[in-house]
Structure formats: structure tokens, C-alpha cells
Amino acid sequence: MRHDRRNRSLYFLLYSAGANQQILNRRDCQTEVDKQAAIGAIVCLTALAATLSGSYAFYTVFASKAIAMTCQEMEQVSQRTARTHFRFHWDVLVTS
Numbered sequence: 001m002r003h004d005r006r007n008r009s010l011y012f013l014l015y016s017a018g019a020n021q022q023i024l025n026r027r028d029c030q031t032e033v034d035k036q037a038a039i040g041a042i043v044c045l046t047a048l049a050a051t052l053s054g055s056y057a058f059y060t061v062f063a064s065k066a067i068a069m070t071c072q073e074m075e076q077v078s079q080r081t082a083r084t085h086f087r088f089h090w091d092v093l094v095t096s
Contacts, residue, residue, distance in 0.1 A: 013040030050091045057084045057091075 014021065014033070017040035024033050061084050 010037055013037040013044070016040035016043045046095060050095045053087055053091055057087050060084050 010033075011021075014024065014036050017036045019032075019036040019040070023029055024036065061081065
């Protein structure tokens with residue numbers, strides 16, 4: 001069997017989906033290959049979205065802050081931190 005670029009990406013998607021290669025290689029399971037590859041693509045896209053949102057959360061949390069803050073600025077930082085905290089837990093929940 002020749003391993004070209006398409007086969008490598010297909011095997012990566014099947015691996016991401018957690019599919020069993022021995023079962024999918026059987027003749028009666030050939031229709032399941034595309035379904036499992038689609039599941040693998042969804043898993044990879046979810047991981048990408050979680051990475052992007054996590055990166056944004058870290059960027060938001062660790063952005064430069066002024067040393068002295070007014071009460072209004074402290075409230076805004078508190079709200080932003082709460083949103084970031086929620087996003088982090090949501091990402092953990094989604095990717096678990």
C-alpha cells in the first residue's frame with residue numbers, strides 16, 4: 001500500500017477519532033471510514049478552537065496592566081478575569 005499525502009492525512013484523522021484500523025480495513029466496514037474521518041476532523045477542529053480561545057484567554061489575562069487603577073478599572077479587570085475563568089473551564093469541559 002502506497003503512503004501518499006492523502007493516506008497519511010486520512011490515517012491521522014482516523015487516529016484522532018480513535019478508530020480501530022483493523023476493523024475499518026474489513027470489507028463490510030468500508031462505509032465507516034468516511035464517518036470516522038469526519039469525526040476525527042471535528043476533534044481536530046475542536047482542539048484548534050480550544051487552542052485559539054485559550055491563547056486569547058492568556059493574552060487577555062496577562063496583558064499589561066497599569067500599576068495604579070481606579071475603582072472602575074479594577075471592576076473592568078475583575079469582569080474580564082471572570083470571563084476568562086469561565087472560558088477556561090468551558091474549554092476544559094468541551095475538550096474532555
